[in-house]
Amino acid sequence: xxxxxxxxxxxxxxxxxxxxxxCSRRHLVYLKMWAAVNRGEPxxxxxxxxxxxxxxxxxxxxxxxxxxxxxxxxxVAVLEEIGxxxxxxxxxxxx
Numbered sequence: 799x800x801x802x803x804x805x806x807x808x809x810x811x812x813x814x815x816x817x818x819x820x821c822s823r824r825h826l827v828y829l830k831m832w833a834a835v836n837r838g839e840p841x842x843x844x845x846x847x848x849x850x851x852x853x854x855x856x857x858x859x860x861x862x863x864x865x866x867x868x869x870x871x872x873x874v875a876v877l878e879e880i881g882x883x884x885x886x887x888x889x890x891x892x893x
Contacts, residue, residue, distance in 0.1 A: 800825050800861060824854065831858040834876045835869050845880045855882045859889055 807819035821829070827850055834841035850858070855877060862873055870889060877886035 800828055823848075824857065827854045828858045828861045831855075831873075831876065832862050832865065834880075835862055835872045842876060842879050845876070850880060850882070852882065852885065855880070855885055859885060863889075 803821065803825050804819065806822040806825060808822070810818045810820065812818065827845070827848065830841050830845050830848070831850075834845055859873060859877065862869060870892075874886045874890045877883070877889060
């Protein structure tokens with residue numbers, strides 16, 4: 799999990815005893831990207847529907863590579879599928 803996932807989560811309180819924490823969009827993109835790298839669909843489709851920005855894709859790519867450098871080729875394929883071919887090319891080159 800991303801280090802600051804709890805701090806950035808939105809807390810919603812329901813009564814005195816129930817608190818639900820919702821993942822920030824930033825972290826949702828990270829986790830969806832990681833899931834797409836490891837599972838493919840439906841996570842790739844979710845990333846497309848989310849219209850991931852270039853900045854979000856770049857941050858999520860960096861986080862995914864921190865988790866597993868061996869996932870680079872699968873990550874490149876996901877980036878191409880979600881419409882971030884330029885970032886995919888840089889990632890494939892190791893940049």
